[in-house]
Amino acid sequence: MAKRRKLVRTSPDRVFAVLADGWTYASWVVGASHIRDVDEGWPATGTRLHHQIGPWPLHISDVTTVESVVPGRMLDLHARVWPLGAATVRLDLEPVEAGTRVTLTYELTAGIAKYIPRRVQAALLGPRSAEMLSRLADIAVRRRVPAVY
Template identity: 55%
Template sequence: MIETRRVVGTSTDNVFAVLADGWSYAGWVVGNSHIRDVDAGWPAVGTRIHHSAGAWPAQIEDTTSVLAVKPGRYLELEAHLWVLGTARVRISIMPLHNGTGAEVIMEEEITGGPAKRLPEVVQGALFRSRNTESLARLGDLALGRATAVLSADETVVQ
């Protein structure tokens, strides 16, 4: 299991709002380049994001599906890694005790395919930096979403 953590200066609801927007997936998941479709009801258990990975014209079409969800707190996904196999990705969002933001924890585990045979230290080397960047992007999108909502509220009040 590869675990990556990041503190984000916004609420758990703002972070989860990005996760709940399946169309934003390629904006924060490193390696994904295009969203082809998002099942109605995302992120309900069993729904999928249909995405492409890689750079055109060598894009690979694949899917990611929801295994478990607790709105505002937790999302568990099964990500297909093309010929490499599948991975279980758990994203937990916990409010900071001082009320200044949230801690986002991403755990990734290869669950099938040839990549499962790689030693954990090799898996960590391959995925930890990718997941660190993915959490940074997720945090930036959550902060941007929060700022956009605040700006829209201020515009209405004026």
């Protein structure tokens, strides 16, 4: 299991707003190359994000499903990239004085990837998770919120 934390200098609501916008995932999820569709109501439990992983023409089309959600606090996902595997991905948002402590927990759970020893998983996924958190933070901090008229 890979677990990474990052302090994001903005509110949990702004970080969660990025998570709640399924169309941003290809911008911060390392390896995601295209978002094909986002279910109505994303990120409600059971909704799906339809994505492609990898470079064209070798990309794999699959889905990520919301397992559970606490708006502004937590998002638990089941991400598939079949036949390579599947993963449980959890993002926890904790308000702190300086902003939000985001914890990303990632575990390969099915397919070929499941047979990779956990220590190796952590070593491989750690740098990827750190980059994902860095990208998520950049979007959450710098994204302009549209004016409501």
